[in-house]
Amino acid sequence: MEKNFSDETKAHFNFSAADYDNSFDGKYVKPMYDFFENFFKERKEGTILDVGCGTGNVLKMLQNGKRRLFGIDLAENMVLEAEKCLGDQAVIEQANVCRLPFQNEFFDYLICNASFHHYPEPVKALDEMSRVMKKGAVMIIGEGYAWQPFRLFLNLYFHFGNTGDYRSYGRHEMIRMLDKKGLQIKSVTQKGMRIFFVAIKQ
Numbered sequence: 458m459e460k461n462f463s464d465e466t467k468a469h470f471n472f473s474a475a476d477y478d479n480s481f482d483g484k485y486v487k488p489m490y491d492f493f494e495n496f497f498k499e500r501k502e503g504t505i506l507d508v509g510c511g512t513g514n515v516l517k518m519l520q521n522g523k524r525r526l527f528g529i530d531l532a533e534n535m536v537l538e539a540e541k542c543l544g545d546q547a548v549i550e551q552a553n554v555c556r557l558p559f560q561n562e563f564f565d566y567l568i569c570n571a572s573f574h575h576y577p578e579p580v581k582a583l584d585e586m587s588r589v590m591k592k593g594a595v596m597i598i599g600e601g602y603a604w605q606p607f608r609l610f611l612n613l614y615f616h617f618g619n620t621g622d623y624r625s626y627g628r629h630e631m632i633r634m635l636d637k638k639g640l641q642i643k644s645v646t647q648k649g650m651r652i653f654f655v656a657i658k659q
Contacts, residue, residue, distance in 0.1 A: 462577040463553065466621025467531050470511070474534035477512050486511075486571045489599045492646065492653050493568060494518055496597065503565035508554055508586060509572025513539030516547050527564070529557065554582045559589045570599040577623045583638045590658045596640055601625065602652040628652065 470477075477483045493515050502523045507516050510528030512535060519526060526547035530536050531554075539549045552558050554569075555578055567590055576582040586596065603611050603625050615622040626634075631654055632642050640656035647653075 462621050462623045465619055466575045469620045470532035471534040474538050489651055505566040506564045508569045510539050511535050513542035517542055520546050555585050557585050557589050561588055562591045563589050565594050567596045573598050573600055574625055575621050587638055594658045596656045598654045600652055602650050
Protein backbone atom coordinates (compact mmCIF):
# COMPACT_ATOMS: atom_id res chain seq x y z
CA MET A 458 0.00 0.00 0.00
CA GLU A 459 1.40 3.40 -1.00
CA LYS A 460 2.31 5.72 1.86
CA ASN A 461 -0.03 8.74 2.18
CA PHE A 462 2.08 11.62 3.47
CA SER A 463 -0.81 14.09 3.59
CA ASP A 464 -2.90 11.80 5.81
CA GLU A 465 0.07 11.24 8.12
CA THR A 466 0.76 14.98 8.32
CA LYS A 467 -2.87 15.69 9.15
CA ALA A 468 -3.01 12.99 11.84
CA HIS A 469 0.30 14.07 13.39
CA PHE A 470 -0.66 17.71 13.75
CA ASN A 471 -4.21 16.98 14.82
CA PHE A 472 -2.69 14.97 17.66
CA SER A 473 -0.09 17.59 18.67
CA ALA A 474 -2.14 20.78 18.11
CA ALA A 475 -3.32 21.34 21.69
CA ASP A 476 0.24 21.30 23.09
CA TYR A 477 2.15 22.19 19.91
CA ASP A 478 4.31 24.96 21.41
CA ASN A 479 5.74 22.49 23.94
CA SER A 480 6.28 19.72 21.39
CA PHE A 481 9.55 18.99 19.57
CA ASP A 482 8.14 20.58 16.42
CA GLY A 483 7.01 23.70 18.28
CA LYS A 484 10.35 24.17 20.00
CA TYR A 485 12.22 23.63 16.73
CA VAL A 486 10.31 26.29 14.80
CA LYS A 487 10.17 28.92 17.56
CA PRO A 488 13.66 30.34 16.78
CA MET A 489 12.54 30.77 13.15
CA TYR A 490 9.90 33.38 14.07
CA ASP A 491 12.53 36.11 14.45
CA PHE A 492 13.27 36.01 10.73
CA PHE A 493 9.66 36.87 9.87
CA GLU A 494 9.44 39.54 12.55
CA ASN A 495 12.56 41.23 11.19
CA PHE A 496 11.47 40.87 7.55
CA PHE A 497 8.16 42.62 8.17
CA LYS A 498 9.54 45.29 10.49
CA GLU A 499 9.63 47.87 7.67
CA ARG A 500 6.71 46.37 5.72
CA LYS A 501 3.75 47.63 7.70
CA GLU A 502 0.92 46.89 5.25
CA GLY A 503 -0.17 44.20 2.81
CA THR A 504 -2.22 41.05 2.46
CA ILE A 505 -0.40 38.04 3.93
CA LEU A 506 -1.10 34.31 3.64
CA ASP A 507 0.55 31.85 6.02
CA VAL A 508 0.49 28.39 4.40
CA GLY A 509 0.68 25.76 7.11
CA CYS A 510 -0.05 28.37 9.77
CA GLY A 511 -0.24 25.87 12.62
CA THR A 512 -1.44 27.46 15.85
CA GLY A 513 -1.15 30.95 14.35
CA ASN A 514 2.02 32.07 16.11
CA VAL A 515 3.58 33.87 13.13
CA LEU A 516 0.34 35.62 12.19
CA LYS A 517 -0.14 36.67 15.82
CA MET A 518 3.28 38.29 15.73
CA LEU A 519 2.41 40.18 12.51
CA GLN A 520 -0.81 41.76 13.80
CA ASN A 521 -0.64 45.54 13.60
CA GLY A 522 -4.12 46.61 12.50
CA LYS A 523 -2.91 47.44 8.97
CA ARG A 524 -2.02 44.06 7.51
CA ARG A 525 -4.75 41.69 6.28
CA LEU A 526 -3.90 38.26 7.65
CA PHE A 527 -4.94 34.86 6.32
CA GLY A 528 -3.86 31.34 7.20
CA ILE A 529 -4.52 27.79 6.08
CA ASP A 530 -3.64 24.47 7.65
CA LEU A 531 -4.32 20.86 6.69
CA ALA A 532 -5.14 19.78 10.25
CA GLU A 533 -8.55 20.72 11.68
CA ASN A 534 -7.22 20.93 15.24
CA MET A 535 -4.49 23.35 14.19
CA VAL A 536 -7.16 25.55 12.58
CA LEU A 537 -9.11 25.54 15.85
CA GLU A 538 -5.99 26.53 17.82
CA ALA A 539 -5.15 29.30 15.33
CA GLU A 540 -8.69 30.65 15.55
CA LYS A 541 -8.42 30.73 19.36
CA CYS A 542 -5.07 32.48 19.10
CA LEU A 543 -6.10 35.10 16.54
CA GLY A 544 -9.82 35.66 17.04
CA ASP A 545 -11.16 38.01 14.38
CA GLN A 546 -7.71 39.36 13.56
CA ALA A 547 -7.17 36.79 10.78
CA VAL A 548 -9.12 34.54 8.43
CA ILE A 549 -8.14 30.90 9.06
CA GLU A 550 -9.32 28.01 6.88
CA GLN A 551 -8.67 24.31 6.66
CA ALA A 552 -7.22 23.59 3.23
CA ASN A 553 -4.65 21.61 1.28
CA VAL A 554 -1.81 23.70 -0.18
CA CYS A 555 -2.56 22.19 -3.60
CA ARG A 556 -6.13 23.56 -3.47
CA LEU A 557 -6.00 27.00 -1.90
CA PRO A 558 -9.43 28.62 -1.39
CA PHE A 559 -8.39 32.05 -2.67
CA GLN A 560 -8.68 33.94 -5.92
CA ASN A 561 -5.83 34.53 -8.35
CA GLU A 562 -3.26 37.23 -7.56
CA PHE A 563 -4.70 38.10 -4.16
CA PHE A 564 -1.72 38.21 -1.78
CA ASP A 565 1.22 40.61 -1.40
CA TYR A 566 3.15 38.14 0.77
CA LEU A 567 3.07 34.38 1.21
CA ILE A 568 4.73 32.67 4.19
CA CYS A 569 5.47 28.95 4.33
CA ASN A 570 7.40 28.16 7.50
CA ALA A 571 8.50 24.61 8.39
CA SER A 572 5.75 23.18 6.19
CA PHE A 573 7.17 22.72 2.69
CA HIS A 574 8.95 19.45 3.56
CA HIS A 575 5.51 17.89 4.21
CA TYR A 576 4.27 18.40 0.64
CA PRO A 577 4.27 15.20 -1.44
CA GLU A 578 3.57 17.30 -4.57
CA PRO A 579 6.00 20.22 -4.16
CA VAL A 580 5.75 21.43 -7.77
CA LYS A 581 1.96 21.49 -7.64
CA ALA A 582 2.15 23.27 -4.27
CA LEU A 583 4.41 25.97 -5.72
CA ASP A 584 2.07 26.39 -8.70
CA GLU A 585 -0.87 26.95 -6.38
CA MET A 586 1.00 29.28 -4.04
CA SER A 587 2.20 31.31 -7.00
CA ARG A 588 -1.32 31.46 -8.41
CA VAL A 589 -2.68 33.34 -5.38
CA MET A 590 0.25 35.80 -5.31
CA LYS A 591 0.19 39.15 -7.08
CA LYS A 592 2.89 39.91 -9.62
CA GLY A 593 5.80 41.26 -7.61
CA ALA A 594 4.56 39.56 -4.43
CA VAL A 595 7.07 38.01 -2.03
CA MET A 596 7.23 34.36 -0.99
CA ILE A 597 9.19 33.39 2.12
CA ILE A 598 9.92 29.72 2.74
CA GLY A 599 11.56 28.74 6.02
CA GLU A 600 12.79 25.17 6.41
CA GLY A 601 15.01 23.00 8.51
CA TYR A 602 18.35 22.36 6.81
CA ALA A 603 20.45 19.20 6.77
CA TRP A 604 23.86 18.82 5.17
CA GLN A 605 24.79 15.86 3.00
CA PRO A 606 25.17 12.95 3.57
CA PHE A 607 22.84 13.32 6.56
CA ARG A 608 20.10 14.70 4.30
CA LEU A 609 20.17 11.51 2.23
CA PHE A 610 19.59 9.35 5.32
CA LEU A 611 16.99 11.79 6.65
CA ASN A 612 14.96 11.48 3.44
CA LEU A 613 15.14 7.70 3.64
CA TYR A 614 13.95 7.86 7.24
CA PHE A 615 10.99 10.06 6.27
CA HIS A 616 9.57 7.20 4.22
CA PHE A 617 9.50 4.97 7.31
CA GLY A 618 8.32 7.58 9.83
CA ASN A 619 4.73 8.51 10.64
CA THR A 620 4.83 12.32 10.93
CA GLY A 621 4.16 13.08 7.26
CA ASP A 622 7.62 14.46 6.52
CA TYR A 623 8.20 14.00 2.78
CA ARG A 624 11.54 15.49 1.77
CA SER A 625 14.34 17.69 3.07
CA TYR A 626 15.72 19.91 0.28
CA GLY A 627 19.20 21.17 -0.38
CA ARG A 628 19.81 24.87 -1.02
CA HIS A 629 20.37 24.55 -4.78
CA GLU A 630 17.53 22.05 -5.22
CA MET A 631 15.12 24.53 -3.65
CA ILE A 632 16.43 27.45 -5.70
CA ARG A 633 15.99 25.48 -8.94
CA MET A 634 12.39 24.61 -8.07
CA LEU A 635 11.51 28.21 -7.29
CA ASP A 636 13.25 29.51 -10.40
CA LYS A 637 11.36 27.10 -12.67
CA LYS A 638 8.09 28.53 -11.32
CA GLY A 639 9.02 32.14 -12.08
CA LEU A 640 9.94 32.90 -8.48
CA GLN A 641 13.18 34.87 -8.53
CA ILE A 642 15.37 34.36 -5.49
CA LYS A 643 16.23 37.61 -3.72
CA SER A 644 18.02 36.14 -0.72
CA VAL A 645 18.93 32.88 0.99
CA THR A 646 19.70 33.11 4.69
CA GLN A 647 21.02 30.13 6.61
CA LYS A 648 21.11 30.10 10.40
CA GLY A 649 22.59 26.83 11.59
CA MET A 650 20.09 24.07 10.85
CA ARG A 651 17.45 26.48 9.50
CA ILE A 652 17.29 28.19 6.11
CA PHE A 653 15.07 30.91 4.61
CA PHE A 654 14.38 31.55 0.93
CA VAL A 655 12.92 34.90 -0.13
CA ALA A 656 11.62 35.01 -3.71
CA ILE A 657 9.67 37.47 -5.89
CA LYS A 658 6.93 36.41 -8.31
CA GLN A 659 7.87 37.59 -11.80
